[in-house]
Every structure is written in structure tokens, then in C-alpha cells.
Amino acid sequence: MSSAATLHGADVHAGHDAHHEHHHHETFITKYVFSQDHKMIAKQFLVTGIIWAIIGGLFSVIFRLQLGYPESTFPWLEDFLGHWAKGGKLDPEFYYALVTMHGTILVFFVLTAGLSGTFANFLIPLQIGARDMASPMLNMLSYWFFFTASIIMFSSLFVQTGPASGGWTIYPPLSALGDASSGSKIGMDLWLVAMAMFIVSSLLGGLNYISTILNLRTKGMSMTRLPLTIWALFFTAVLGVLSFPVLLSGAILLLFDRNLGTSFFLSDIVIQGKILPNEGGSAILFQHLFWFLGHPEVYIILLPAMGMSSEIISVNSRKPIFGYMAMVGSLFAIAILAFLVWAHHMFVTGLNPFLGSVFVLLTLLIAVPSAIKVFNWLTTLWRGSIRFTPGMLFAIGFVSLFISGGLTGIFLGNSALDLHLHDTYFVIAHFHIVMGVASFFGMFAGVYHWFPKMFGRYLNNTMAYIHFWVTIVGAYLIFWPMHYEGLAGMPRRYYDFSNWESFKQFGELNQFISFISMIVFAVQLLFVFNFFYSMYKGRKVTTQNPWGANTLEWTTPVNPGHGNWPGEIPEVYRGAYDYAKDGHEFIPQNVPVGDDETHH
Amino acid sequence: MSAHSASPEITFHADHSGGTKKIWRTFWLLSVITVIELAIGLAIYNIHKGEAPNHTLVLMFKGVVCILTLAKAYYIVSIFMHLGDEIRNMIMTIVVPLCLFIWFIIAFLWDGNSWKNLRNTDAGSREYKTEQVAKPAAIEKGAKD
């Protein structure tokens, strides 16, 4: 009997009297380091993500410095970067390394692991009414694989020849040939090893999230009563489990090309006047494999933000979410389409143009579920009694950014227009708004909203409002002008634009963008300060349910122990969005349906 | 069995008391399909050896082999992995995501075919081919590989 319980890790607590679970002797190591409690693992992901975000953000400030002030030198840069910034001038090689690592860090380490790692771990068991993840052990391993990946990626910043510098998409031949650039040497190998670790981590996490959501829902928590956050995290996990292996395949083939002399991605290459023996491979094949992950990856980043924003908007408008089933359906549609559209990143790389036109059609279809979601968010807000909490502001900010960034996606999804816009600042503006900043807003919304649950304290509101307003205004000021630069043909990934007559006109604009980006970065540091300050000194949460929300996490004690509910797990009798119903402001999910209640 | 049913996840226990007859029948089925596949493989070999290979016939044979392979996969998954004994919900969640392979395969092979057409028409990249100097001697290198 007892050994059966260890097999079904999560049922341990259900089988025994949960009270006793809390009084297990916990050392510092088992509680804070090798913890198997999903809430602690979530916090580990969050703090690691924040550290990565600071590093990744700092990189963008440094290369923006180069783009905004190409003629100036910054002696302090040399103190900081050594031979990569001789005389205070950023080295071109290192500029590419910075761009590459900025992308890699923010896409994978912050917005994948930091975002869905944090909130999937934290919210799934709490919101579906489970004591913990299905397998707390694998969950812990998931974090430690991520940690190992982080260490390896971080150490690659310090190797002699510099970190990987072929762009975060690591296209061969730049990534396949060690002689191609200094960043193609050991930095690239470390990148690939770190990503392999990262893929293992996301796989362990994803399998856990899926089986927990399917198998461990509490009584009455049918799929159609799941909060939208959980639906979003569910689809995110499915996307990760099915698409990351394809990147793993690509990475393994790339490692073969690098080290064993195969020609999977190489053909007809002359390097420094020497003809390489490679033949028959195709660099486009790697792009196919990469984007088969890469496009779902965009939604792995975006869906959790969508789910959390839906939740927060509904709670703080004190209104049911408009069109719950349509929201779920559009999440599903987005998840399916995410797998069918990958080649729209490759319209100008030599893809068969007719095949490209099929991808155009599939890509433009994404506009439909996206529009449904936007419509439903707006109609949820419509005539609600809105509370502008910081979390709510960020959720509304997410919707705004999703609209502005999503619209330019329709331009880029057209292969005919993409011929002109590809690899320009228009693309940078598009994906930074819709995927980067928007997801960050979802993440901030989640942190502000669930911080009381995580740490039993509130974040400081004044700092939060400053953070919000500077960030949203700053984000638009940074990325809006880039659309114009892109339309004018300014290409991305260039070290210096001042040599071109046609791009010289943007010198001052670039300076302006760089200046704003520094301000926005500084405000993020304010958020980090707020985060750590409030963890210890913030106002204490006194009620179980400070936001008046319906979902189950607010039925736990203010500081839930391992096992979440001290007594029985609550049963669920209704959907997550019974706000402003029958004269009640809100009716939590665990309140039984009364006889006099109307049915929707 | 009591401990197993202690898990609240399991609603009822599937009946596994049936004999091993089904397993052996599947084994013979798989063996027969494999033998047919081998026969077709040898037939293709002999067609290729002939003076004027009939490419349509070869292509047809290859199609048949693919279908037979899918049949084998079906039997392995359904009988050996017991997916056929699971309830419908489970079967659907396994089978439906695999449909993603359809577009995965079509799009990739389509593009592969178009690279061939590009290669055959792009004179520029062929020129290097003819100029290409000796590949590193294979025999010593082979041992290292």
C-alpha cells in the first residue's frame, strides 16, 4: 500500500491525512534547494528567469548603445567587456554575440522557462485542485536541468572566442562551420549542449503539466470548468512536447555536421578560398527543422500570457469572461495552426514559392482565432466595474500590444509583402511587440496578480504604477518608429548604419530609440527591486482571497504549505467565471449551486 | 490488486484475463507482412537488374510497402502496446496529434523535390562540382570516422 503511494506521488497526500504532511522535517536543502513542492519550484524558475532577464536586457542596452551612438566611444565598456570593446568601442564580432545571446536568453530562458515554468508550476496544481504535480520528482529534475542549461549557457559568455553569434536561430553554415566566425567555435557547441539540456527540462516539465491537468483535476473540475489560464498552459505544454523534439533532431544533426564531417546542412561551400568537401546537404533543411519548433515556440511564449490575461481581466472587470468556449476554441485553433505555418519564416530563403503560398494561406488563418480572442477580451472589459490594479493594467497592456503587434503579422504573413519586409526593422518591431513585450506584460500581470499567493505579501503599488506606465509608453516609443525604419528598408542585424546614405536619416531616430530603451531597462530594475523588497517588506496579505476571485488557489491558506490545502481538497461545482451573478459579486468555484440560481 | 485500485485515477480495471492467443496471432501476422515486404523488396531488386526498369511498377511496389509498414505499425501499437484496449479518450489523444505528421511530411518532401529542380537548373552551383579537387583520401579517414 505504501509503495503504491510512492508510485502515485501526488496521491501520497490524498491517501494520508494531509495535516501530517506539513510537519515533516524539512531541512533548508529540501525546502529551498532540492524542493519537490511545485510552489517552490515555480519560485525557483521565476527568480532564475528574472536573473536571465536582467542579463538579456542589459545586452540589448549595450548593443542599442552601439546602434544609437555609432560614432561615440564609451571607455567604461572596456572595463566591463575587456577586449570585446577596445577603446570603448564595441567589437563587431561581439555585437553579433550580444544580439544572438539577447534572443536566445529572452526567448528560451526567460519567456519559455521563466514564464511557463513559473506559472505552470505554480498555478496548475492550485487551480485544478491537486496537492502537487503528478510527479514532483520529475518536476524538480525539470528545474535542475534548466539550471544546468543556464550554467552552461552562462559559461559560454566567458569563453575566449565569445559566445554563439550566428543569431538565435543558429542557421548553418554560420553555426555548422567552426571557421565561419569566432562565435561559431566553442561558443556554438556550448549553445547546443545548453539547448539540449533545456529541451530535456521543458520535456520533463511539459509531460508533467499535461498529465497533471488531465489526471489530477479535483472532483467536479471538468475540462469546461478549467480556468483559461490552465487551458492556455495545457496547450503550451502540448506545443512544447511535440515541437521541441524537432529542434533536438536539428541540433543533433548540426552537432554531427560540426564534429563528424557529415553534410546534412552543408553543400557547395567555399571558405577563405578553400572548397569544402561537403555536398548534397541543404541549409534550408535546418531552417525547416528549426522553425518547426520555432513557430510553435512563439505560441509557447504567447499562450500563457493570453491565459493569464484572460483570467486577470475577468477578475478585475468583475465580469464573466466573454465567450469562454470561444476562448478555449481559439486557443485550440492557435495551437493547431502553430504547427502548420512554420515556413512563413522562410519565404525568401529559397523555399518553393508555390509551397510558400500554401503557408501564406495557413498563416493568415491565425488572424481568425486571434481576432476572436481580442474581441472577447474587449467585450469582457465592456461595462465592467474595472479595478485598475497593477496586474489588470499589465493585462490590458498585453491586449493593446497583442493588437498592435498582431496587425503587422498580417503584413509579414504575405509572402509578396515579405519579400520587401523580410529581415528589416519591421520584423523586429513586429515580433518584439507581439511576442516579446506582450508576453512580458502577461508575465508582469501574472506576477502582480499572484504575488500575494506566492509570498503572502503585496508588491508596492506606487512602484508598480511607475513600472507600468513607463514600460508601456517606452515600449511603443521604442518599437513604433522601427516600423518606419523597416518600411524604408533598414536591415536588421547590422552593426552600423551610419555608412549608408539612405539610412543616415535615421541616425537621430536610432539615438532616440536607444535612449528610451535605457529608461525602460532602468524601470525594469525598479520592478526587480520592488519584487525582492516586497518579498520581505511588502504589506502583508490578511485575507485568503484579496482579489475576490473564483479560482481554487484563493481557497488555500494565505501561505499554503506543501500539499496546498490543510484539509480536504475542495470540490468544484461551477465554472471559474461566475462574477456579477444573481446579485453576488463573485461565487467561488467550490460553492455548491443553489436551488434558486439561474443557469447560464 | 487492492493497492492498484487505491489510486483514485483508475475508475475500473481492464480485463486482462484473456489468453496469449491474440499475441501470437499478431506475431504471425507481423511476420507474414514482413515476408511480403521482403518479397517486394527483392522484386524491386530484380526489376532494377533488368534491362529497362519499369519505374511506374517500382513506384507502385514502394507504395505497397509503405502501406504494409503502416499496417505493421497499427498492429504493434494496437495489440502489443495495448492501445486498442484503452478507452476511446486515450486512443484519440494519441492518434489525433500524430495527424500533424501529414503536413510535416508533405511540406518537407515537397520542398526537397523543389531543391532538386533548383539544383538541376542552377548552373552556378554545379560549376564548383566539376572543379572540385580530390576529396581527402577515404581509406585512412574512414577508420577515424
Next chain:
Amino acid sequence: MSTTATPTNTKWWNGGRSPFNASYGKVMMWYFLMSDAFTFGAFLISYGTIRFSQNHWVDPNHVFNSFPFAGHANLPLAFVSLMTFILIFSSVTMVLAVHEGHNMNRKGVEKYMILTIIGGIAFLSCQAWEWTHMLTGQHEVLVNGQIELWNTTVSHNPFGPEVMFNGKEVATPGPIAFGSYFFEITGFHGFHVFSGVIINIVMYIKTKMGHFDQRGHYEMIEKAGLYWHFVDLVWVFVFLCFYLI
């Protein structure tokens, strides 16, 4: 096994139970295998893509035509058939072990696990022989107007189109992607077989020590079995892609 409850009226998705009537461990195993299917799928589809992009491809019957101790006899497909049957047979013994596990018959499980492990090791040995044969077997190739002796490696393929040279037919260098993909994919599959054997050995030891009797069920054997059958399943497709078409 005593329950006779009919599943027809059960509200599967309403929470408090698994919608699949399966433990989370089994669900996780299935999704892991799905994920792994995409890894292998990506490899095989890449192989197909490159093959479609080539004007000439290798005829497998020329490459895989030897058999241990058979000298230079031309026996196309013979050895790989042996490998296939070994793997199918070890799949059968695995499913029999799972069956015995359902009946709580420890001795039966032990017997069939041993047979499965032997099958796995036999398959790996065959693969080792085949790799050695390919890496060391030399073939005449016409390179730059001279005949060289090549073996098949990840970067050399002596099975290109044949041309007339000094009055006899000689092969030219073939697409090197053939060897690259062959060694890469069979290697990755072999790695899976290897880890499957390790898992099976661990399961055998656990059975022998009576862990599953104490636990009251042999679900671990079932999960190991899923993995093992998946390895067999992948081989079915590797067999198709490299040896048959």
C-alpha cells in the same frame, strides 16, 4: 480485476479521475513516446527531404547484401530480415511479460524479461556487425579518373552511379547524405535499443527482488514494455526507409 463496472455512463472528463482510466505514469509514458516519435519523425523526414533533393540515390540491395560468415555471397536483405525478426520476437516476449505481469506471475515475468533482454542484445550485436561491415568493407570508386578504395562512412559513399571505365563498370562517389543519415538514424535507434535493454535489466532485477509483488501490480513492466514496443515501432520505419524503398 474484480470490478465489472461498465464505462459507458462514466463522466470521464468531470474530474476526480483520469479521463483515460490510466495512471498518470502511463499517460506520461505515452506522451513521452509521442514526443520521441517527433524526434525520429524529424530525422526520417529530413532523410526523405534530402533524398528527394538528389538525382541519384543508393540502391539498398547493393549496400546491404552480405551476411556474417557468408563471404562474398550476394544475399540482399537477408541480414536485415534477421534483425527485424529478432526485434519482432523480442517484442512478443515483452508483451508476454506484460501479460504475465497482469496475472501477477513473477516467474513468468522473469522468464520473458530475460528473453526480451537477450533479444535486445542480439539486435545490438547484429547492428554492431553491420556497422563494422560497412565501415571496413572497401569498394572500388572512380574518383578524378582514378580508382580508389572507399568504405562507407558518414562522409563517404562508394555507391554512386556506375560509369564505364577501362572496359568495366565502376561506381562513382554517391550522395554522402546516405551514409550520414544511415549511421545517424540507426545509431540513434540503436541508442534507444541500448537504453531499452538497460531499462529491461533494471525491471528484471526489480521483479526478481519482488518489488512489484510488494507493490501489488506490475505497471512498471507495462511502461517499460511501452518503451520497448516503441523501439520496435521505430525500427519498422527505419527498415522501410533505409532497406526497402
